[in-house]
Amino acid sequence: MFYDLIVSNRSYRRFHEEHSISVERMRELVDYGRLSPSGANKQPLKYIISRDKSKNDSIFPHLQWAGYLKDWAGPEEGERPSGYIVILQDTNIGPSGVDHGIAAQSILLGARSMELGGCIIQSIKRNELKTALQISDQYEILLVIALGKPKETVILDEINDGEDIKYWRDNNQEHHVPKRKLQDIIVE
């Protein structure tokens, strides 16, 4: 059921790094982005796939992980993503609007349907990553999607209006995400 897919699609940040993702699956995930709605159908998004260790290692240092977890610098070796999809804007085509948000969610839900999981990363050292991946000036980095076989449990907690929305980890290293209640986000 679609509800189960949506609920199971949490932001995962620790993975079974040894679980390799095939190039066919990576291309299929990009295809989910390709087949998603695009404002005025302009399709300005382009994609870089990374799935081998050396390329993954060149991406990882330029990403910021889980800003609210002050004592956690990101996943350790062995728990890092098995791959990445870097979403670019082709400046020869035009601005993305919200296309990259739409495409990112298609990719993440698609990954979940393959029993993979991931995380949309917006906090990126863009200049450094451009250099590391030798990305030409035709492209701007919009988002990085980290992907892998999840190795953590994420728990949704409902909160009341005004309560803290910062995610946190409990003593079992389970990751808690406070979510507003449905009734509090519908404006009558």
Next chain:
Amino acid sequence: MFYDLIVSNRSYRRFHEEHSISVERMRELVDYGRLSPSGANKQPLKYIISRDKSKNDSIFPHLQWAGYLKDWAGPEEGERPSGYIVILQDTNIGPSGVDHGIAAQSILLGARSMELGGCIIQSIKRNELKTALQISDQYEILLVIALGKPKETVILDEINDGEDIKYWRDNNQEHHVPKRKLQDIIVE
């Protein structure tokens, strides 16, 4: 299969308007937005649901339909959406980033899983719609999602780089959407 869901999730603009969408389904669709990723988990999105004729009629005039179809002003009476979800930014919380793109895709895919369909509309007379729906200044209108039981066929055509991306309707009123090829959107 997820691929089939993504492919069947086209932008639909003509509907069986008499097909009513229950309030439970509408709330479920908003819940898909609620359960989607949100940048820094801030959850600034709020939602207005419209599913009765008078409210739908107050929204419709403020939307622009299918900019490339110059001789088509939008769906006629009887083929209009059965409902809308208006995605708002709560300015007391903060900017949306790409949250509304993410949430919109969750809602559309969820609608498709209910055999409904829809269209993300970004071209909105925002001031007029704010007045029509008596939306307070606490909120900004980000997107409108039109929803209903689709009454049109949408065909995907693959194009080569540089070919025209404008969608068009053939003599059978079937809607064609040119999409770039997968190989052309992956940057090596």
